[in-house]
Amino acid sequence: MTTTLKNTDWLVLERLEDLLEERKNHSAETSYVARLYEQGPRKIAQKVGEEAVEAAIAATAGDTKELVGEAADLLFHLMILLQSQGLSLTDVKAELARREGMSGLIEKASRTED
């Protein structure tokens, strides 16, 4: 299942990231994100783990609609985890860019040769 997005929709991650940063100054009474920040990195990391397992279960069951929903939950909570550590998707993008063109198999072999 592939959903075609309008060009501007690709900015949804940037908009969400700005919003997550802004939520650091919100009340946990009115914001789910602010509540997670208040609960701290352990709780946020736990949510990331839960959502990853739920995404894996959906994929294993072949439930693509459920998988998309769980993948969105996973990405959302991973972004909160990054922000709680003073990091952002920009850091992850930079790491992926650094790895660009480097075969995973060759990289693995270089590690096991040591």
Ligand SMILES: N=c1c2ncn([C@@H]3O[C@H](COP(=O)(O)OP(=O)(O)OP(=O)(O)O)[C@@H](O)[C@H]3O)c2ncn1[C@@H]1O[C@H](COP(=O)(O)O)[C@@H](O)[C@H]1O
């Ligand atoms: N994208 C999301 C988003 N995706 C998922 N969720 C919430 O993440 C939670 C997922 O947790 P679970 O499925 O485990 O459900 P749960 O039982 O409520 O969770 P727990 O009680 O176990 O912690 C649900 O409460 C969802 O509503 C989200 N909550 C908010 N956003 C975005 O974040 C923005 C800010 O939200 P607030 O901080 O609440 O204003 C929103 O405007 C949205 O753009």
